[in-house]
Each structure stands twice: as C-alpha cells, then as structure tokens.
Amino acid sequence: MSKFEYTIGKEVDLKAEWEKTLQDKGLHANLILRCMFVAMDLIYGKAREIDKFLVIEILARYPYWAWEVGSYLRLTRDYANPNFAEKSESDRAWHHIKLGRKSQDNEQWHMFILEDLMRQKGMKRRFLKHFLLPRFLAFGYYFLTRIMYRVRPAWSFDMNARFESHAEREYAQAVVDHPEWEDEEIDTEYFVYYPRVKTMADLFRRISLDERDHKFESWEEYERITGHAFKP
Numbered sequence: 001m002s003k004f005e006y007t008i009g010k011e012v013d014l015k016a017e018w019e020k021t022l023q024d025k026g027l028h029a030n031l032i033l034r035c036m037f038v039a040m041d042l043i044y045g046k047a048r049e050i051d052k053f054l055v056i057e058i059l060a061r062y063p064y065w066a067w068e069v070g071s072y073l074r075l076t077r078d079y080a081n082p083n084f085a086e087k088s089e090s091d092r093a094w095h096h097i098k099l100g101r102k103s104q105d106n107e108q109w110h111m112f113i114l115e116d117l118m119r120q121k122g123m124k125r126r127f128l129k130h131f132l133l134p135r136f137l138a139f140g141y142y143f144l145t146r147i148m149y150r151v152r153p154a155w156s157f158d159m160n161a162r163f164e165s166h167a168e169r170e171y172a173q174a175v176v177d178h179p180e181w182e183d184e185e186i187d188t189e190y191f192v193y194y195p196r197v198k199t200m201a202d203l204f205r206r207i208s209l210d211e212r213d214h215k216f217e218s219w220e221e222y223e224r225i226t227g228h229a230f231k232p
C-alpha cells in the first residue's frame with residue numbers, strides 16, 4: 001500500500017488537484033537541475049508557452065528510458081554470469097523496467113499531444129530552438145541519468161522526483177498565466193492514447209497531475225531502495 005495517492009487512470013476533480021499543486025512549494029532542485037532550468041529559461045524564455053513544454057517532454061522521457069535500458073543490461077550481466085542470479089535483484093530490475101516503460105509512454109503522449117496542438121495553432125518551429133538544441137539536451141540528459149542510474153540508482157530517482165516536481169508546478173502555473181485556456185476547446189487524434197479533456201486548461205491540469213504521479217513514483221522508489229526517508 002503506497003503512502004501516495006496516484007491519479008493516473010482515475011476520475012479526479014482536476015481543479016481541486018490543480019489548487020493543491022498551486023499551494024505546493026515543490027521539491028528542492030539540485031545544482032544540475034537548477035543549471036538546466038536556467039538554461040531552459042535562457043533559451044526558451046521564462047514565459048510558460050507550449051513550445052517550451054514540448055522540449056520538457058522530449059527530455060522527460062529519458063530518465064525512464066535510462067532505467068529501462070540500465071535494468072535490461074543489468075539482467076544480461078546477472079544472467080550471463082557464472083554465479084546464479086538473485087531473485088531480489090531480478091525483481092528489482094523488472095520493477096524498474098516496468099516503471100520506466102509505463103512512464104516513458106505517458107511522457108510520450110504528452111509530447112505527441114503538445115506537438116499536435118502546436119501544429120493546429122500554426123506555431124513556428126525553429127531550427128536551433130526546436131530541432132538542434134532539444135537533441136543536444138536530450139543526448140546530455142540521457143547519458144547523465146544513465147550514468148547516475150548505473151553508478152547509484154538512488155541518485156537518478158532522487159533527481160527525477162525533483163525534475164517532475166518542477167514540471168508539475170510549471171504546468172499548473174501555466175494555467176494561471178493563460179486564463180484564456182479555460183475557454184479554448186481542444187481536440188487531437190492522440191486522445192486515443194490519453195484521457196480526453198475538453199479545454200487547454202484541463203489538458204495542462206491533467207498533465208500536471210501525471211507529473212505529480214511521476215514525482216511520487218520516483219520518491220517512493222528512492223525510499224524503497226535506500227531504506228531512507230526522501231528529503232524534500
């Protein structure tokens with residue numbers, strides 16, 4: 001039984017949950033993340049616009065992929081080994097593979113939907129900001145989290161919880177910054193993968209909640225594998 005309340009796949013009062021996030025002070029960001037957030041603000045501006053969130057989503061998938069690949073390779077090492085594998089180790093790897101797969105799918109749906117809405121709105125995509133830099137950032141973020149996960153998995157879960165906390169609050173704050181989104185009705189073919197919402201405001205509220213779930217999952221996994229309380 002988890003101490004956290006997860007909301008993915010559940011009917012929730014999006015506005016009530018959004019209010020909770022707006023009251024939340026968020027998790028403390030480590031130095032790496034603070035540098036990343038400053039770099040994002042410098043490149044994409046401080047304004048919370050869809051193109052900036054699209055880049056966040058491109059990056060957000062990578063820690064989950066790093067856990068999946070890292071655990072997959074760990075199983076190869078454990079099973080191609082003169083010593084027999086320990087079930088507890090295999091269970092842990094399998095748990096991280098499952099967690100990584102389901103979360104990277106969820107981030108990917110965010111990415112699909114935001115990109116489609118940008119297309120529908122006729123928003124311009126620039127070569128440097130929307131093509132070259134996201135690729136460069138994604139490459140760096142993948143290898144950073146991959147190395148952290150290889151050396152000490154707890155580091156990666158700790159940092160990811162903080163990254164997701166930032167994402168949760170940014171999505172919630174974007175709805176405050178854009179009151180016009182309350183009346184902006186949206187539709188996308190990607191709702192075949194994702195819970196359908198009527199307005200842009202509710203889409204951002206729903207994504208914010210997904211990010212909260214991701215934060216709690218990383219937080220919970222950090223505590224499970226270290227046996228220590230997570231420091232917010």
Ligand SMILES: [Fe+2]
Nearest residue numbers: 057060107110
């Ligand atoms: Fe996301």
Ligand SMILES: [Fe+2]
Nearest residue numbers: 060164211214
């Ligand atoms: Fe997330």
